[in-house]
Amino acid sequence: MSPQLTQEYAMLAPRTCGALVPFALGLVVFVAACTNGTEPKQSLCNASNPVTLAVGEVRTPITDACVYVSGGSTGGEYALVPFNSDTMYSRTASLSFTSQGASAVSSPLSSQTLAFSPSFSMSPSGGATIATPAARFEIGLRESERRTLTRFIPAARSWYRNRAASAASTGLRPSFSSLASSPAVGDLVALNTRTGATLSDACEVPDNRTGRVVAITNTAIVVADTANPAGGYTDAEYLTVGMQFDSVYAMDTNAFGTPSDIDSNHKIIMFFTRAVNELTPATSSSLIGGFFYARDLFPQQDSPQLGTGSGCPTSNVAEMFYLAVPDPNALVNGNNHFTKSLVSHLTVSTTAHEFQHLINASRRLYVNTAATDFEVVWLNEGLSHIAEELLFYQQSGGLTPRMNIDSSKFIGTVNQKNVDAYNFDQQANFGRFNEYLTRTATSSPYAPDDSLWTRGATWSFLRYAADHRGTSDGDTFFKLVNSTTTGMTNLQNVFGSNLSANFRDWAVAMISDDVPGVGSEWTHPSWNFKAIFQYIANHNPQAPFRNYPLVTTSVSDNSPLAVTLNGGGASYVRFGIGANQVGSVKWTTQSNGIAMSLVRTK
Numbered sequence: 127m128s129p130q131l132t133q134e135y136a137m138l139a140p141r142t143c144g145a146l147v148p149f150a151l152g153l154v155v156f157v158a159a160c161t162n163g164t165e166p167k168q169s170l171c172n173a174s175n176p177v178t179l180a181v182g183e184v185r186t187p188i189t190d191a192c193v194y195v196s197g198g199s200t201g202g203e204y205a206l207v208p209f210n211s212d213t214m215y216s217r218t219a220s221l222s223f224t225s226q227g228a229s230a231v232s233s234p235l236s237s238q239t240l241a242f243s244p245s246f247s248m249s250p251s252g253g254a255t256i257a258t259p260a261a262r263f264e265i266g267l268r269e270s271e272r273r274t275l276t277r278f279i280p281a282a283r284s285w286y287r288n289r290a291a292s293a294a295s296t297g298l299r300p301s302f303s304s305l306a307s308s309p310a311v312g313d314l315v316a317l318n319t320r321t322g323a324t325l326s327d328a329c330e331v332p333d334n335r336t337g338r339v340v341a342i343t344n345t346a347i348v349v350a351d352t353a354n355p356a357g358g359y360t361d362a363e364y365l366t367v368g369m370q371f372d373s374v375y376a377m378d379t380n381a382f383g384t385p386s387d388i389d390s391n392h393k394i395i396m397f398f399t400r401a402v403n404e405l406t407p408a409t410s411s412s413l414i415g416g417f418f419y420a421r422d423l424f425p426q427q428d429s430p431q432l433g434t435g436s437g438c439p440t441s442n443v444a445e446m447f448y449l450a451v452p453d454p455n456a457l458v459n460g461n462n463h464f465t466k467s468l469v470s471h472l473t474v475s476t477t478a479h480e481f482q483h484l485i486n487a488s489r490r491l492y493v494n495t496a497a498t499d500f501e502v503v504w505l506n507e508g509l510s511h512i513a514e515e516l517l518f519y520q521q522s523g524g525l526t527p528r529m530n531i532d533s534s535k536f537i538g539t540v541n542q543k544n545v546d547a548y549n550f551d552q553q554a555n556f557g558r559f560n561e562y563l564t565r566t567a568t569s570s571p572y573a574p575d576d577s578l579w580t581r582g583a584t585w586s587f588l589r590y591a592a593d594h595r596g597t598s599d600g601d602t603f604f605k606l607v608n609s610t611t612t613g614m615t616n617l618q619n620v621f622g623s624n625l626s627a628n629f630r631d632w633a634v635a636m637i638s639d640d641v642p643g644v645g646s647e648w649t650h651p652s653w654n655f656k657a658i659f660q661y662i663a664n665h666n667p668q669a670p671f672r673n674y675p676l677v678t679t680s681v682s683d684n685s686p687l688a689v690t691l692n693g694g695g696a697s698y699v700r701f702g703i704g705a706n707q708v709g710s711v712k713w714t715t716q717s718n719g720i721a722m723s724l725v726r727t728k
Contacts (some may be wrong), residue, residue: 127130127427128527129599132516133195134325134528136145138260139306141163144417145468146528149696150332154482155353156297156674161220167187168185168188168189168193168595169186169189169190170185170188170190170192170193170724171190171192171193171194172194172709173194173683173708175184175194175198176195176443176708176710177193177194177196177724178195178198178226179195179196179197179202179204179724179726179728180201180645180726181405181641181642181643181692181726181727182425182617182638182641182642182644182645182725182726183644183645183725183726184634184644184645184648184723184725185723185724185725186630186631186634186721186722186723186724187630187721187722187723188722188723189715191491191712191715192710192711192712192713193206193390193475193710193711193712193724194708194709194710195676195703195708195709195710195711195724196478196703196707196708197702197704197705197707197709198705199705199706199707200705201559201702201703201704201705202702202705202728203231203233203700203701203702203726203727203728204700204701204702204703204724204726205637205698205699205700205701205724205725205726205727206635206698206711206713206723206724207243207631207632207637207676207697207698207699207722207725208221208328208689208691208696208697208700208715208720208721208722209633209634209691209695209697209720209721209722209723210691210692210693210694210695210717210719210720211626211629211630211694211697211719211720211721212615212693212695212717212719213572213574213692213693213694214693215570215692215693215694216571216692216693217692217693218429218690218692218693219690219691219713219715219717219719219720220688220689220690220691220716220717221515221687221688221689221690221691221697221715221717221720222685222686222688222689222713222714222715223686223687223689223699223711223712223713224681224687224711224712224713225300225681225682225683225701225709225710226709226710226713227566227683227703227704227707227708227709227710228558228607228681228682228683228701228702228703228709228711229583229682229683229702229703229704230680230681230682230685230700230701230702231680231700231701231702231710232324232651232678232680232700233677234672234673235637235644235656235672235674235676235727236656236660236673236674237273237533237640237654237656237660237672237674239251239378239640248494258649259597261322261412262419263417263663264507264576266321267321267362267417267418268483268500268503268506268507268517268576269503269628270321270328270561271419271420271421271479271487271500272327272499272500274499274503275328275420275421275424275438276328276425276499276500277436278329278436278438278520279491279499280429280436281425281428281429281437281499282424282425282438282491282492283425283426283491283492283495284424285428285429285437285450286492290450291538292451292576297316301502303340304390304444305317305347305349305389305395305444306387307390307391308391309342309347309391309668310338310339310342311339311341311342311361312338312339312345313338313339314336314337314338314339314352315336315337315338315339315349316334316335316336316337317334317335317395317397317399317442317446318334318441318442319333319335319397319399319401319402319448320333320440321405321713325444327425328419328421328438328440328522329421329438329440329441330440331439331440332439332440333401333656335351335352335399335400335401336348336351336352336353337349337352337397338350338352340361341364341367342363342367342368342393343365343368343369343372343392343393344372344375344390344395345371345372345375345381345397345439346368346369346371346372346392346393346395346545347393347394347441347616348364348365348367348398348453349395349396349397349398350364350398350399351397351398351399351400351401351451352481353400353459354398354399354400354433354451355403355451355452355453355455355458356398356457357452357453357454357455357466358398358451358452358453358466359398359451359452359466360462361640363378364398364600365688365693367470367473368396368704370473370474371396371477371632372393372420372473373520373577374474374477374478374517375394375481375483375514377430377478377513377517377520378478378481378482378485378513379485379514380511380551381480381512381513381516381599381603381604382482382486382513382604382607383485383489383493383607383608383727384483385445385485385488385489385603386488386489386491386492387424387445387494388423388443388444388445388446388488388492389444389445393445393567394445394446394447394481394484395442395444395445395446395447395661396446396447396449396477397446397448397456398451398659399448399451400451400453400458401448402414402415402416402417402448402449402450402451402492403414403450403451403453403458403459403461403464404458404462406459406463406464407448407459407461408456408459408460408461408462409646412462412518413450413464413472414450415449415450415469415473415475415476416447416448416449416472416473416476416480417448417451417480418446418448418480418481419448420487420491420500421438421440421441421442421618422441422442422443422444422445422446422701423443423445423487423491423492423543424437424438424442425437425438425439425441425442425443426439426441426443428489432445436611438561445484445526446484447477447480447481447484448477449473449474449476449477450469450471450472451464451469452465452466452469452549455568463645468685469561471550474517474550474551475488475498475517475550475551475554476522478514478516478517479488479508479510479511479513479553481513482510482512482607483506483510485499485607486501486506486607487500489607490607490610493608494608494609494610494674496610497610497611497612498610499577499607499612500612501609501612501613501616502612502613503575503576504571504572504573504574504575504576504581504584504613505572505582505583505584505606505612505616505617506682507608508529508571508581508584508585508587508588509577509582509588509603509607511555511558511581511584511585511588511604512585512588512589514551514552514554514555515555515585515589516549517551518548518551518552519547520543520560521543521546521547521550521551522543522547522548523540523541523543523544523547525544525547527589527592527593527598527599527652528593528651528652529596529652530650530652530654531556531651531653531654531655532653532654532655532658533657533658533660533661535587536548536661537661538659540657545612555582555585556658556659556662557578557582557587558578558579558581558582558583558585559583559584559655560582560587560659560671561577561578561579561584561634562578562580562582562586563575563582563674563675563676563677564579564675564677565677566633566636566676566691566696566697566698567642567689567691567692567693567695567696567697568676568690568692568695569585569615569692569694569695570692570693570694571583571585571586571632571694572588572614572693572694573621573692573694583676583694586632586650587628587629587632588603588606589650589652589653590632590635590650590651591617591621591628591632592626593650593652594628594631594647594651595621602620605619605620606620612628619667622638627721628723630723631647632700632724633646633696634725635648635649635650636655636676636696637676637678637697637698637725637727638727639654639655640654640655640656640657640658641670641725641726641727641728644725648725655674656674657676659671659673659675660673660674666724672701676700676701677698677699678698678699679697679698679699680700681699681700681711687699690721693719699711700727
């Protein structure tokens with residue numbers, strides 16, 4: 127498997143109280159009654175009355191700085207899960223653990239429901255290869271949008287209102303796009319492919335390429351660079367790719383909303399250009415399959431009301447994205463990765479990802495006009511990774527969210543469709559999530575960066591939070607995309623004042639999911655991660671893990687433990703208590719933002 131705030135708040139709000147809330151598969155969540163809108167904290171620090179937990183039982187939040195635990199008649203294994211609820215990632219919290227009567231635990235975290243046979247290689251069918259997307263490139267685009275393009279938003283809205291007024295008075299909606307509002311196959315067009323990720327101003331220096339309209343579908347205008355390498359797609363194959371996008375269009379708009387239509391053609395331009403291939407060096411271990419850039423959503427001309435410098439002269443004035451092309455003879459950068467087979471699969475997942483960015487940006491510009499900025503990078507990327515996951519479900523053999531997908535869904539030849547969907551649409555999410563699981567203390571789902579581990583954490587949290595918000599995805603992702611706020615404020619407006627507990631319980635679920643008897647709020651309803659990671663490890667010798675890759679630590683009587691957590695970080699402190707024994711673990715910390723939980727794992 128190939129792994130892959132500007133505004134801060136001191137603390138996240140606590141979970142609100144409630145009653146039984148129904149979830150899929152017959153599960154329920156019970157939120158205990160409490161007073162003043164705060165969750166009751168539990169004292170387990172009583173030497174004369176040690177707590178006895180059943181396997182899978184979770185106690186949270188723990189108010190005192192110690193727990194006394196009885197091992198019962200069989201003994202047991204436990205984990206303390208401290209979570210730093212400070213929303214400023216750079217603010218760290220340190221803890222020191224000591225124990226009495228506890229033993230170290232270091233056994234692998236194995237799945238309780240792992241299925242192995244009949245099995246086969248977790249490889250795509252037909253000899254197809256898979257690609258690792260390049261992440262660093264995209265952070266440059268998203269940061270460039272927020273840094274460089276935000277100042278153009280008022281002028282763009284003024285331009286859009288004037289066009290709407292003109293259409294109302296004349297019945298015509300003038301188009302200033304690089305492409306005609308009613309193009310025909312064979313039309314030639316000049317399109318600027320400059321990304322702007324390394325420029326001080328994305329609107330200054332163009333890199334124009336000539337494209338030919340090669341296909342038109344219900345939702346796409348497919349344009350091919352006339353300088354593309356030989357041996358690529360035929361016009362008929364371009365038409366097929368455009369029709370595949372029709373399906374992606376329906377999926378993404380259903381989840382996130384309909385994009386704007388500033389070029390008056392009711393379609394998305396898919397520009398297949400060697401300019402995208404040129405962004406991937408021959409020696410790169412990852413590929414850039416395509417990109418969206420919000421520069422193209424702005425008018426070229428200055429606004430009369432806002433004056434010189436309020437327009438973006440290099441904009442293509444179109445809802446569009448740029449896509450890599452097949453290069454079977456490695457003519458671009460000597461790069462032999464861009465086979466027709468790889469590009470065909472890469473294009474579908476890339477469009478699902480980039481179309482979310484397009485919808486998000488265009489609706490913030492022209493639909494949800496109280497918004498003052500583009501979405502922050504970590505949440506914007508997390509939503510695009512959700513789009514990739516939605517594509518996995520769409521292309522699988524009937525899998526859906528909240529099915530607790532485990533290894534049994536990838537064994538036997540009947541499930542090859544699921545294997546292909548995983549490899550082409552979902553393996554990158556698991557790769558990034560793997561990166562998170564190996565550094566949970568220093569990672570965070572809301573870290574202000576675009577690292578692989580942040581992306582993996584954000585995707586996982588969004589899926590977890592959506593699963594626990596209701597029995598379906600419903601309007602969850604739509605509300606996040608159509609918000610006029612950004613980042614943590616956006617999350618809180620959608621998931622409510624229970625956001626702090628959502629993050630904490632998501633962190634607990636990393637170790638408690640798949641443990642028999644665990645309450646549903648500490649599970650991942652859509653994915654049995656332990657089973658799938660272990661299955662992959664057993665079928666892929668090159669996998670960077672041999673079991674579920676969550677990194678844990680251990681405390682025992684002769685081994686005190688120190689832990690430092692970034693804001694949004696969690697640690698997993700394991701210990702054992704012998705049969706008919708009582709043990710204790712104590713900790714010290716200077717931070718008020720630590721939410722501590724205790725779970726019995728065996």
